Amino acid sequence: MRADGHGIESICTVLREQGVQVAPRSYRAWRKRPPAARTIDDATVVHVLRGLHMRDQKGRQKPEVLYGRRKMTAWMRREGFDGLSKHTVDQLMRQEGMNGLVRGRRTRTTIPNKDGRRAPDLLNRNFSAPRPNHAWVTDFTYVPTWSGFIYVAFAIDLYSRAIVGWDISKIKDTAFVEGCLRMALWRRDHTERPVPAGMIHHSDAGSQYTSIRFSETVTLEGLTASIGSVGDAYDNAAAETVMGLYKNEAVQNGSPFRSGSLKTLTDVEELTFGWVDWYNNERLHSSLRNVPPEEYEAAYYDEINVPSTGGAANKTAA
Numbered sequence: 109m110r111a112d113g114h115g116i117e118s119i120c121t122v123l124r125e126q127g128v129q130v131a132p133r134s135y136r137a138w139r140k141r142p143p144a145a146r147t148i149d150d151a152t153v154v155h156v157l158r159g160l161h162m163r164d165q166k167g168r169q170k171p172e173v174l175y176g177r178r179k180m181t182a183w184m185r186r187e188g189f190d191g192l193s194k195h196t197v198d199q200l201m202r203q204e205g206m207n208g209l210v211r212g213r214r215t216r217t218t219i220p221n222k223d224g225r226r227a228p229d230l231l232n233r234n235f236s237a238p239r240p241n242h243a244w245v246t247d248f249t250y251v252p253t254w255s256g257f258i259y260v261a262f263a264i265d266l267y268s269r270a271i272v273g274w275d276i277s278k279i280k281d282t283a284f285v286e287g288c289l290r291m292a293l294w295r296r297d298h299t300e301r302p303v304p305a306g307m308i309h310h311s312d313a314g315s316q317y318t319s320i321r322f323s324e325t326v327t328l329e330g331l332t333a334s335i336g337s338v339g340d341a342y343d344n345a346a347a348e349t350v351m352g353l354y355k356n357e358a359v360q361n362g363s364p365f366r367s368g369s370l371k372t373l374t375d376v377e378e379l380t381f382g383w384v385d386w387y388n389n390e391r392l393h394s395s396l397r398n399v400p401p402e403e404y405e406a407a408y409y410d411e412i413n414v415p416s417t418g419g420a421a422n423k424t425a426a
Contacts, residue, residue: 110135116136120135226317231334235346242307244307246262247262248280248351253371258277261276268396268408271387271388273288274380286321306330313337359379
């Protein structure tokens with residue numbers, strides 16, 4: 109009302125008549141009083157949260173809009189908000205209408221080969237690893253487009269949950285999953301993190317992975333095949349988790365990695381490459397103490413490459 113040209117005294121008179129006790133001097137003192145530190149801090153956080161909704165030239169938001177309260181708190185702390193509490197983040201996210209991504213259900217795409225001979229299950233639902241390139245898990249999913257289903261396969265390192273290889277195809281055949289494996293091996297070699305002989309390669313009991321051709325490929329590459337049991341919903345849970353993240357974070361409508369409708373295989377390639385790059389290098393993983401997979405692996409290699417002396421060297425050797 110003051111900005112519209114009304115006088116302070118007359119405004120306060122009307123307010124008092126309505127039961128709101130405000131004196132002109134109280135208003136003037138409020139105008140001169142600097143904002144509280146908490147108000148400034150909250151405004152800074154809100155500014156960052158709103159910035160995540162800003163769209164780029166392709167109409168896409170920042171991927172961090174997918175984070176819920178806990179992961180958003182971890183991300184904000186990495187951005188310099190050291191003393192920020194999860195309760196403050198929760199309150200401000202609710203204020204801004206941000207809820208994070210709610211994951212949906214996953215549809216299985218592999219066809220079990222119940223009668224085929226297959227390798228044993230070497231993981232037995234133990235989806236952890238002591239070091240990179242100790243065990244990989246792999247799986248694939250589908251993406252609906254205007255031109256039909258496009259299939260996307262991933263190979264994931266169990267130590268860091270990094271996506272080490274992927275392939276995209278219109279056909280879900282053995283050559284498709286072979287392409288994913290070969291790309292993973294190539295990428296590891298070219299990043300100077302080669303795969304040792306005997307590394308475990310785990311998949312579900314889909315016909316593509318139990319085929320003679322793929323089994324021979326795994327053997328020729330010097331890997332040890334591991335295949336989950338038929339009809340077991342948890343036999344390849346680690347890979348299925350990543351598939352679920354991909355479908356919900358990259359593929360669904362409104363995803364920060366989509367600039368419109370998915371019409372062709374090229375559209376799926378673009379959003380997949382963008383999501384994998386973010387997933388490996390920027391996305392925070394709660395199982396990795398809220399750091400990205402690449403950072404987690406780099407810390408491992410930095411630690412084992414640090415020269416030791418004296419008792420530390422003896423301890424390392426032991």
